[in-house]
Amino acid sequence: MNAPFPFGFPWPTAFYLTLYVVTFAIHVAFMHYVIAGSSYLVTVAVRNRPVDPDRRGTLLRDWMPLMLSAAITAGVAPLLFVQILYQKPYYTANLLLFNRWMAILPALIVGFYLLYLLKSPLATRRGMWLRVVITAGAFGCFFFTGWSWTENHLLSLQSNEVWAQHYAEGRTRFWTITLIPRLITWFAAAFPTLAIWLAWQIRLTADDDTENHATVIGRLALTAWIGMAISVIAGIVLLVMDPPEVRQAVLGIAGIPWMLLGIAGVAAQAIGWWQLRGVGRLSRSRLTIISAGCSASILAGAVLRELMRISRLDIAAFYPKHAAAAEVGGLVVFLFFFAVNAVIIGYCIWLVRSADQLAPTDDAPAQDEVHSA
């Protein structure tokens, strides 16, 4: 790795690495909303306030199933590319964790339905404890999924000897101390992403121009700052705990440009929130800057995560597989339909946002009724 990522690799490997990292970053943007949002909803349920003046809880409750769906859908693409890049270690880790790994599927299904249940009249009518159980259950399901992914990832980085021993002992859990800082890094990083998502949602769904956003900006800014601070500290701890080759990869020529991008992204967010707090309203330009900073830090995080993985695997052993995969046909068809379907998705969104299409009919139910169905 003697060039900035992904240039230090043969082109097929670089190509698949790029696709993986980009699609993974998109998945992370939605996943952050779900994991941080569901944890926030637990606090909303526990506090049990009759009103929700800044609409954070209402928006989260309303949008969470869609965002979970988006997270799962966006997660399919990196899942495909990881099988091309690191087939053997990825499959081996899946197999070694066995039932424990497969449990993420029922967990996600239960979590998904709990989110719908939270929107139902049942959850609104019944007491606080039902909402606490629902939100805590949903968060538990998503956190378990995140934990399992991290565990799977770390197990995939181990040697053949560790795998053989793990298998011989019939273990379906994998524990290493670096699991903790890694999980904290990801979990804490979810909060600045959630903050910017919510800021845009509050801005775009404001009923009128007079809605006062000063308080919510302060709260979102605090959420983002604390999240970034904890994530950065946990990231540094992780880097210190990891083997020297990992640090070399991250702090070497391959990783430094991305590390700088990540720092710039965090700085843009920190300053952006500071300015936004000063302005007292959800200014589009500042939100755009924060969003760009957030995207940069997610992308940089995804690249650095990949460099940490590569430094612990013999990636050169996979080069022939990557080269063979790059030879198969279908790329043009994929690119064509990717572009066409992206345009159609954009058109669908435009269609429902278009003011003249949103003329309510006499029998149209209120939005809450629609969503509670």
Add this chain to the structure above:
Amino acid sequence: MDVPYFPINDFGPIMKGLVIGGLGIFHVFLAQFAIGGGLLMCHLQRLAQAGRLPLARRFIDDFFQYLVLISFVMGALTGVGMWFTTIQISPRTIGVMVEEFHWLWATEWTFFCLEIASGYCFYRYGRRLNDRARLTLLATYSAAAWFSLFWINGILSWQLTPGSFMETGRVWDGFFNPSFFPSLIFRTITSMTIASLAACLVVNFVPDFTREERAEIIHKCAAFLAPMAAMPLLGIWYFLSIPADSRSWILGGSVAMTLFFSLGVACSMLIGAYALFGLLRNQLYINGATCLLLLALAFLATAGGEFVREGARKPYTIREYLYSNSLTEDEVEWLRKHGSVTNDPYPLQNRDELPTDQIRLGAKVFRKQCSICHTIDGANGLTHLTATWTTSQLRMNVSQLQRTKPFMPPFAGTPEELEALIQWIQWNNSDRPDDWPPSHDPDVLRDIRKWMDEVGTTPGIHLVHGSETSQP
């Protein structure tokens, strides 16, 4: 030769095929419900716009809630679950499929994204949109859902009928394989059937509809059952497109497959008969209980069809390339010289429970070559299958496995490994005693080698049908 080894999990008394098959049937049923549901909603929306069924709008909005709650959650997650489960059962198979078809899978993903996006747009805003926008979203949703089927159908049908792919290696030769179109059209009609029955069920549970209104919707939805009339012809087309040996398993060669096939046909005929005489000809009203029964029959028909589709590939998981135990045709010969578990880095999990090294070797051979389809004494258990065989009979039958059962792959190991497997089976058949005498008789090993050489590594399907007739 670099034969890949993965840690192989033990599912206890459950046959691995049942795990993947069970989830697969469930997922296929839900996915087809989503595809047919989209098409049906389009049809009803058009009827509403034409003034032929004004109350369709209300029904569509209600039905779509069910569609989202069931297919967007369970359908999507069981789809991901299929990937994970296939990795658990046969990582090499899914690895080959991903390597060969990843761009088509990625293309399918773009349609999946479109399906989710358009579906949620309709779910959230459908009631507030005008008719034109509603139809646009529904048409987009159904087209996206159907194209998901289009892409995945090509990859799955390739496993059984790779066509000229094995010679050319071109992705499109594999994708548009001999069973692609019959399978695609058959699945489309199945989707329409499931959606029609599901709609008839839902209309019985939607409040605020009078019985007359319900009857009107049921009769319009029942129109989607009419294409079932083409199923027999499509079934024949599909049959003709698959290899002769696969046909023979279904038509009596394997009793389990024949039974599942008969189950699928019988259930489909019952649904078809009710649809034709009850719903389409006599315009009967159908209540929730009857709908549920018909849907259950549709589920059984799907189960029968999927079981047959999976089973018809035997002895392969990817026809002419990868056997069901994840060994390639080329590797079998090499492994007969060097041993199938010689380089297996994964120790046994129950090593201490086994009395001798030979029994341990036999257990490893079972794990590598047999455990994908067999258990020890559970479903398709070797104990049940071989309890009455003598040891020499067992040796000969396993040595010439593809001759014993043509849907089994040839044994891929050394005579020593084969003898170890035989001893392990007999040890299990004898209630696993603490002591077991080793068997290293050179005459026995010589006989095993002779039997193995006699049959060679030619797959059983070619011994029965000849290499030409294995092609459609």
